[in-house]
Amino acid sequence: MTDRKDDSNRGWSRRNVLKAGAASAVIAGTGPMIFTRNSWAQDAIGNFPVKGDTVMFGFNVPQTGAYADEGADELRAYKLAVKHLNNGGGMLETLKPSSLTGQGVLGKKVGYVSGDTQTSPDAARTSARRMIERDKVIMYGGGSSSSVAIAQQYLAQEMGVIFMCGLTHSNDTTGKDKRRYGFRHFFNAYMSGKALGPVLADAYGTDRRAFHLTADYTWGHTQYQSIKEFTEKEGWTTVNNIMTPLGTSDYSQFLTAVLNSDADVLVLNHYGKDMVNSLTQAVQFGMKDMQKNGKDFQIVVPLYSRLMAQGAGASNIDGVFGSTNWNWTLEDAGSQAFVKSFEDEYGFPPSQAAQTCYVQTLLYANACERAGTFYPPEVIKALEDFRFTGAGPGEAYYRGADHQCFKDILVVQGKGPDQKQGEYDLLNIVQHVKRDDVIYPVDTFSGELGPYKPA
Amino acid sequence: MSAMSKTSGGGRELLVIGVFAAIVLLLPFWLPLLGGYEALATKIVIWALFALGFDILLGFTGFLSFGHAAFFGTAAYTTGLMLKHVSADIIPALAVSVSLTLVLAIVLGFLTLRRSGIYFSILTLAFGEMLYAAVLSIFQGWTGGDNGLTMSTKPTLLGLPMQGLNVFYVCAVLLIGGFALARQIKRSPFGLMLMSIKENPMRLEYTGVNVMAYKMMAFTISGLYAAVAGSLMVVYEPYVATEFMHWTTSGEIVIMSVIGGVNTLLGPMIGAAFMLFFENVVQAFIGEQWKLILGAIFVLVVIFLPGGFIDLARRVRKAMGHMVPSRRDNVPDAPGSMREDRQKGRRADAQLGGR
Numbered sequence: 001m002t003d004r005k006d007d008s009n010r011g012w013s014r015r016n017v018l019k020a021g022a023a024s025a026v027i028a029g030t031g032p033m034i035f036t037r038n039s040w041a042q043d044a045i046g047n048f049p050v051k052g053d054t055v056m057f058g059f060n061v062p063q064t065g066a067y068a069d070e071g072a073d074e075l076r077a078y079k080l081a082v083k084h085l086n087n088g089g090g091m092l093e094t095l096k097p098s099s100l101t102g103q104g105v106l107g108k109k110v111g112y113v114s115g116d117t118q119t120s121p122d123a124a125r126t127s128a129r130r131m132i133e134r135d136k137v138i139m140y141g142g143g144s145s146s147s148v149a150i151a152q153q154y155l156a157q158e159m160g161v162i163f164m165c166g167l168t169h170s171n172d173t174t175g176k177d178k179r180r181y182g183f184r185h186f187f188n189a190y191m192s193g194k195a196l197g198p199v200l201a202d203a204y205g206t207d208r209r210a211f212h213l214t215a216d217y218t219w220g221h222t223q224y225q226s227i228k229e230f231t232e233k234e235g236w237t238t239v240n241n242i243m244t245p246l247g248t249s250d251y252s253q254f255l256t257a258v259l260n261s262d263a264d265v266l267v268l269n270h271y272g273k274d275m276v277n278s279l280t281q282a283v284q285f286g287m288k289d290m291q292k293n294g295k296d297f298q299i300v301v302p303l304y305s306r307l308m309a310q311g312a313g314a315s316n317i318d319g320v321f322g323s324t325n326w327n328w329t330l331e332d333a334g335s336q337a338f339v340k341s342f343e344d345e346y347g348f349p350p351s352q353a354a355q356t357c358y359v360q361t362l363l364y365a366n367a368c369e370r371a372g373t374f375y376p377p378e379v380i381k382a383l384e385d386f387r388f389t390g391a392g393p394g395e396a397y398y399r400g401a402d403h404q405c406f407k408d409i410l411v412v413q414g415k416g417p418d419q420k421q422g423e424y425d426l427l428n429i430v431q432h433v434k435r436d437d438v439i440y441p442v443d444t445f446s447g448e449l450g451p452y453k454p455a
Numbered sequence: 456m457s458a459m460s461k462t463s464g465g466g467r468e469l470l471v472i473g474v475f476a477a478i479v480l481l482l483p484f485w486l487p488l489l490g491g492y493e494a495l496a497t498k499i500v501i502w503a504l505f506a507l508g509f510d511i512l513l514g515f516t517g518f519l520s521f522g523h524a525a526f527f528g529t530a531a532y533t534t535g536l537m538l539k540h541v542s543a544d545i546i547p548a549l550a551v552s553v554s555l556t557l558v559l560a561i562v563l564g565f566l567t568l569r570r571s572g573i574y575f576s577i578l579t580l581a582f583g584e585m586l587y588a589a590v591l592s593i594f595q596g597w598t599g600g601d602n603g604l605t606m607s608t609k610p611t612l613l614g615l616p617m618q619g620l621n622v623f624y625v626c627a628v629l630l631i632g633g634f635a636l637a638r639q640i641k642r643s644p645f646g647l648m649l650m651s652i653k654e655n656p657m658r659l660e661y662t663g664v665n666v667m668a669y670k671m672m673a674f675t676i677s678g679l680y681a682a683v684a685g686s687l688m689v690v691y692e693p694y695v696a697t698e699f700m701h702w703t704t705s706g707e708i709v710i711m712s713v714i715g716g717v718n719t720l721l722g723p724m725i726g727a728a729f730m731l732f733f734e735n736v737v738q739a740f741i742g743e744q745w746k747l748i749l750g751a752i753f754v755l756v757v758i759f760l761p762g763g764f765i766d767l768a769r770r771v772r773k774a775m776g777h778m779v780p781s782r783r784d785n786v787p788d789a790p791g792s793m794r795e796d797r798q799k800g801r802r803a804d805a806q807l808g809g810r
Contacts, residue, residue, distance in 0.1 A: 063743045072743070116738055116745070121603050122696035123734070126498060130735050134492035147602045147697075154605050154694055170602075177605055216591075217601035450607060 045376050045453060046160030047136045055108040055374065057082065057361065058131030058140030060124055060152070061166065063116040066247070066273055067144035069307055070353045074142055074166055075114060076346055077354035081361035083345075085110045090341040091362055094334040094390035099369035106368055117143055121151035128152055132161050138374050139164060139364050142357060146170030146219045153182030160454040162376055164360035167353040169271075169303055171222040174404035175445030180452060181376070183383060183398065185363065185405040186356045189223035190440060192302050192323040192409075195433035197230030199411045200321060204265065204298055206235035211263035213254050213278060215270050216243035223269045227302050231267075239263040244274070251278045255285050264292035267300045275301055276311040283316045304412055306351050309426040317414025317426065324410050326352045326392055327427055334390040349424050359391045363398075377452040394435055401442040403449065406435050468638065476631045483623055490736045493619060494691075499728045500626040501687045502711070504633050506723035508680020509708050511637060514718030515646060516673040517653030518571065521705050522579030525563065525586045526678040528700030530556045530685030532590065532598055535695040539606040545617060545625075545690050548610075552686045553679060560678030561671070568670045571656070580702060587700040604695035622691045629683060637720050640676070649673050714756045716763025725764050 047056075059078040062071035084090040086109055088102025104110055113135045115127035124143065131137045140156075141164035143149050149168035156163035157179045165173060165184040169192070174184050200208075210231060214220040220243070228238050239261050242254050255278075258266055266287060270278050282288075282299055290297040301308075304322030328339045328349035338358060342350040350358075367382035368374055384400030396407035412427040420426060482496040505527060512518050533552035534545075541547060567578040590598045598604055610617040612625060640646045648669050651659050660666050689695055698704060707730065715726025733752075738745040760766055773779050 064746050068743070113739065114742075116743075120696070120698055121694070122698055125692060125694065125696075126494065126731075126735055129494035130492055130739070133494055134487070134490070150602050150605060151694055151696065154607070155692070157607070158609075158693070172602060177602065219601075221600075 043375070047132065047138050048160075048374050048376060050108065050138055050374050051136075053108055054111045055105055056131075056135055056137045057110060057112045057364075058115065058128065058135065058137035059112055059142050059357075060115045060117050060128050060131065060140055061142040061357075062119045062144050062148075063114075065119040067119050070144040070167060070272075070305075070351065071117070071142075073307070073351045073354045074144070074357045077342070077350060077358040078112065078114075078142070078361060080342060080345055081358045082110050082112050084341070085362070085365050091334050091338050091359070091391055094337050095362060095366065095388060096390045097370075097388065098366055098390075100362065100366050101369070105365045106372070106374065110365070113137065117145075117148050119145050119148060121148050124148045125151055125155050128155055128163075129159075132159050137161065141360055141364075142166040143168065144353060146173055147217070149173050149182070149184075150177045153177065153179040156181035157450055157454060160376055162364065162379060164364050166357050166360070169223070170219040171226065171445060172218060174402045175222075176447040178402050178404075178445075178447045178449055180380060180403075180449040181454075183360070183363075183403045183405070185360050185398075187323075187325050187407075187409050187438070188404065189219070189226040189302070190444065191406075191438040192223065193226035193228075193230035194438045194440065195323050195409055195411055195431075196227065196300070196302060196321065197234050199431055199433075200231060200300065201234035201236070203321065205295070208236045208265045208295075208298075209239050209263045209293065210236055210265040210267050210300075211239050211258045211261055212241040212267045212269060213251070213258070214241055214243050215246050215274050217246050219271070220246075220269045223302055227267055227269065227300075236265075244270075244278070246274065248274065249277055251281045252285075254278075255282055255287075258282075258287075259285065262293065264295050265298045265300060267302065269302060271303055271305075272308060273311070275308050279312050279320070280316055288319075304414075304427065305353070306424065306426055307353075309414055310424075312414075314415060314417040314420055314426060318416035320414045321430070322412055322414075323433075324352055324412050324427065326355045327410055327412065327429060328355075329425070329427075329429065330393055330410075332390075332393045334392055355392070362391070363388070380452060393432060397435065399442065401449075402445070402447075406439045408435050409433050409438055471638070472631065472635050475634055479627050479630060480624070482627070483620060489732070491732060493623065495731060495735055497623045497626055497691050499731050500623065500630050501684050501691060502708075502727040502731060503724040504626070504630045504687070505681055505684035505708055506711050506715070506727040507630070507633050507637050507720060508677045508684070509712055510717060510720055510723045511640065511649075511680070512673055512677035513709075513712055514720070514723070515641065515649040515653065516670065518568075518670070518674070519576045519709065520579045520674075520677070521576045521702065521709065522563070522567075522581075522583030523677075523681050523708055524700055524702060524704035525579075525583040526556050526560060526681035527685035527688075527704055528590070528695075529559055529586065530682035531689050531695045531699045532604060534686040534689040535604040535606065535693070536597060538608045538610055538689065538693060539604070543608050543611050545610050545612050545686075548690075549683070549686050553682045556678055556682035556685075557675065560675045560682075564671045564674040564678075568667065568674060580705070583700070583702055583705055587697070587702070590697060590700050598695070598697075601697060603697055606693050608693050610690050610693055617690050622687075626687050626691065629687065633680060633683070634720065634724075641720065645669075645672070710753065712763075714753060714763055716765030719763070719765045722763045722765035729764065 061074045062068055084092050086104055092100050092102050113131055117124035128140055131140050139162045143166040146168040149165045150173055152163050163182045167186055169188055171188050171190050212224055214224040224241055244254055268275055268278050287297050299320050301320055301322040304324045309317050339349055367379045371378040371382040383398055386398045387395055389395045392407060394408040396405055398405045410429050411431040411433055413430050415426055415428050483493050486496045512520055530552040533555050534548045537548035537551050563582055567575055591600055615621055652666055656666050711726035711730050712723040716722025733749055741748055769779050
């Protein structure tokens, strides 16, 4: 009885072992052919050539986590950009020189896929690979954090698919971690420092003593370095700097240290929720109505955004200086065209993150048209050293040597509750800082772009 | 007679491994049919290996580690640094990273295994977070801090470029090997010892067994699986993200194991595949609310399917009128109403020869 059972058992397994063996043999045999798959066409890079009559763009934005608000606004701008590329409108009418037709790109309709970066480099890369491998995107972009942007730039270089950075302000993105396949339209901490230094000296004098609170990660570090460098150039003294952990909710211990020092200016190198918390608490400490060294105590937030200003509230940001890439109240034709179409579509004005993502998408499409191909090395060459107007104030210049875009940036001051005219009118533009005043030599930062063709 | 049944057992083992190997090796071909893609297949295989090792500790031995990211991350950083500064070949990188993690596992095991239950979990969590803090502060010059460890290296295996399906097959072979090994451990007297530790470590101690040594072995083996997985993560993508070291990675592996079904080997791997598939494919359909839905799924699984996804098969068979063995893991969730169920299961166990 048991013998028979064993026999039948054995028969089963033997047959199956053979089957499994045959299956593995087939796999082992086909394996090597798959290994050499990429070697067939010399000029296929990434997802070039584009097949079919639709070209896909990938929009990888934070849909969950601390920067979800910004991600949502970026995605709105991307959808608008795709709409304009396919049907005309928006900045298509103001961008110069432009080869965009408003009927797709290179005769192909533009489609898109979106993904969630979760503001995590690893999740962003996995999501990007889905877009590249499954959805065959020819270009991808987005994001609201420098570490995420840098991680994706390296992936772009590896895969041969161009990455158009969204909001990333760290010097490293186009500094020590610059990549041939990554482009940044947004400004950086160095430019913020260069723009803010003279304005601050003008407003508050040249003998100020500054205390910094800095978000303890790479962006915070680079911004602290840059602001320190440019304020000290104006004669300021840096009293101290405290690195605060990212995502701190209670800043009282750090602010106490500020109060106990002889500093008369507080510089908050914070972004997003961190800035909202630290600024609000500094105001609660009475720092805005205080006297130190016989002067009025001042607070500076070097990187400003409208979304942050909204979070902190008008009474807290009243009179606080900072810098921003772009603001919806700008009067030039390009900004106006974009703001108008964005408001028509969504009912409220766009943020600076939305503007940079929108412009990046148009610039990429325009470069394809001008190159006459989607072939990445040619598109990269078309973007490098490209000069254009009509996407914001003044002429902008995409420097080829580090893929940083140089353009006019804004020094702004928060508007108090009595000054603002509406929910979104939060920032007062103090000065248009001209492109030539924020440009810096390419060898300010180390780093290599890498080759045009991924090996 | 006993020799014969042994052969039969070996045959069955080969069958299981064979079927498993076929499913894994063909993953890049059937996953796209479900909306997946090649890179996801590779990532699933790597995390499955991680989950497999975790099950040896949690499932077999009953120790819930909340610091496995320490092994995963240490191996990832070591591999990254080796690839970047020493050689683009993955063999020396893997060798060094696995050896280093081995040392780390022995040290951490020595320090944490003296406690059990929640104290063990907290200790492992604390050590994991210490390493994470170290990566972002004192080792910042090496690890690249918050930006992660970036490099332009293209890893190779004896000259073969580690890209696309090549990486997948290297990972898949290691997973199949890891699976076979884990099954061997489960069937061996050593595995039995581990399971006895889970049942009652004190009684085992009284019978003269060196429980600490067995716990150390389980912890180290589990750490080594995590090390291989962490290294492969960097081979698959030459970039080390700081979160490989973060407690969220430790938490994720716990969730994967629990929703898949602990102590089943297959369960945690299914859990890992499910999580990654959901996070990267289903997410695109749902949009912003995907984490909410994922959370709801966890809650439903834990309430209605405490044995994890793998338990679904057993329940379906039972519903179809088959006699099936009861669940053997130590989940203290069985109310009185399940007594009958258990007795039926015990009878079935007896009939199936107590396997």
